[in-house]
Amino acid sequence: MTNQLDSFFGAMADPTRRAVIERLASGPASVSELHAPHQMALPTFMRHLKVLEDTGIVRSIKKGRVRTCHIEAAPLIEAQGWLAWQREIWEGRLDRLDALAHHIAKTENGENDAP
Amino acid sequence: MTNQLDSFFGAMADPTRRAVIERLASGPASVSELHAPHQMALPTFMRHLKVLEDTGIVRSIKKGRVRTCHIEAAPLIEAQGWLAWQREIWEGRLDRLDALAHHIAKTENGENDAP
DNA sequence: TATTTAGTTAGCAATAAGACTAAGTATCTT
DNA sequence: AAGATACTTAGTCTTATTGCTAACTAAATA
Numbered sequence: 001m002t003n004q005l006d007s008f009f010g011a012m013a014d015p016t017r018r019a020v021i022e023r024l025a026s027g028p029a030s031v032s033e034l035h036a037p038h039q040m041a042l043p044t045f046m047r048h049l050k051v052l053e054d055t056g057i058v059r060s061i062k063k064g065r066v067r068t069c070h071i072e073a074a075p076l077i078e079a080q081g082w083l084a085w086q087r088e089i090w091e092g093r094l095d096r097l098d099a100l101a102h103h104i105a106k107t108e109n110g111e112n113d114a115p
Numbered sequence: 116m117t118n119q120l121d122s123f124f125g126a127m128a129d130p131t132r133r134a135v136i137e138r139l140a141s142g143p144a145s146v147s148e149l150h151a152p153h154q155m156a157l158p159t160f161m162r163h164l165k166v167l168e169d170t171g172i173v174r175s176i177k178k179g180r181v182r183t184c185h186i187e188a189a190p191l192i193e194a195q196g197w198l199a200w201q202r203e204i205w206e207g208r209l210d211r212l213d214a215l216a217h218h219i220a221k222t223e224n225g226e227n228d229a230p
Numbered sequence: 231t232a233t234t235t236a237g238t239t240a241g242c243a244a245t246a247a248g249a250c251t252a253a254g255t256a257t258c259t260t
Numbered sequence: 261a262a263g264a265t266a267c268t269t270a271g272t273c274t275t276a277t278t279g280c281t282a283a284c285t286a287a288a289t290a
Contacts, residue, residue: 003130005127005130005133006128006129006130007128009124009125009127009128009133010124010125010128012120012124013121013122013124013125013128014121014277014278015118015120015121016278018120018124021201022201024205025201025202025204025205026204026205030236030237031236031237032235032236032237040278040279040280041279041280041281042236042237042238043237043238043239043240043279043280043281044278044279044280046237046238047277047278047279048278051277062237064236064286064287064288065235065236065237065285065286065287065288066235066236066237066287067236067237071205073202073205073206076198076201076202077202079198080195080198080199080202082133083191083194083195083198084195086136086137086140086191087140087188087191087192087195089140089141090139090140090141090186090188091188125247129247129248131248145266145267146266146267147265147266147267155248155249155250156249156250156251157266157267157268158249158250158251158267158268158269158270159248159249159250161267161268162247162248162249163248166247177267179256179257179258179266180255180256180257180258180265180266180267181257181265181266181267182266182267231290232289232290233288233289233290234287234288234289234290235286235287235288235289236285236286236287236288237284237285237286237287238283238284238285238286239282239283239284239285240281240282240283240284241280241281241282241283242279242280242281243278243279243280244277244278244279244280245276245277245278245279246275246276246277246278247274247275247276247277248273248274248275248276249272249273249274249275250271250272250273250274251270251271251272251273252269252270252271253268253269253270253271254267254268254269254270255266255267255268255269256265256266256267256268257264257265257266257267258263258264258265258266259262259263259264259265260261260262260263260264
């Protein structure tokens with residue numbers, strides 16, 4: 001994947017990884033604690049964690065044999081910003097979309113999905 | 116992919132698809148118009164478009180031989196909401212994270228990446 | 231010191247994702 | 261009617277993702 005947003009959205013596309021984020025949002029946790037609610041094998045789970053770390057969404061610190069993970073704010077904020085930006089742009093155009101819809105309704109014959 | 120957010124984030128993880136959203140944010144466009152700035156073959160591009168449509172991010176109407184696409188707001192709003200929600204939760208905990216950071220700094224010996 | 235605990239590494243199998251070419255269909259345009 | 265235009269469909273290939281098991285290391289604990 002190329003940039004920050006690619007890897008961020010890619011990371012968030014998996015339910016296991018989103019669940020980890022949801023858990024970490026309410027405070028740091030060890031790998032075992034994060035793994036507990038998930039049925040998959042630990043190594044599989046670790047790989048999800050690695051995806052989150054590589055993307056910079058999660059940071060971790062190992063003390064003794066325990067690795068503690070926590071959220072890093074920046075990537076989520078960036079993604080939220082991108083979405084907000086898109087929304088601003090298209091909401092400024094909603095009037096035009098509306099006009100298009102009316103135009104189509106009047107000219108008839110429009111299809112809504114693949115024929 | 117399981118739910119709405121899975122498919123939304125999955126869809127947004129690709130730069131071509133994000134570019135399409137960025138283009139459509141400023142107004143509807145035909146398949147050819149959307150395809151023009153991208154180097155890939157049309158069928159490949161169409162598949163990206165299909166991903167966006169399947170996810171409900173884009174809607175299209177075919178009139179004659181031209182298919183016109185436009186953005187559907189709901190999925191972006193939902194994703195933005197999820198991100199905002201996570202952020203609210205963890206921002207309410209930033210004091211704790213800060214405390215953790217200080218604690219770690221004091222107890223030393225913490226590592227920051229895979230050993 | 232022996233065992234358990236917590237995480238790590240390595241390697242494999244199945245599926246999904248992304249890109250291509252080639253060929254087809256339905257509309258315009260001339 | 262013939263040709264160009266705007267998609268569509270079908271089929272193949274390569275790489276990435278997601279899951280597994282087995283075996284390993286380092287740090288507690290009994």
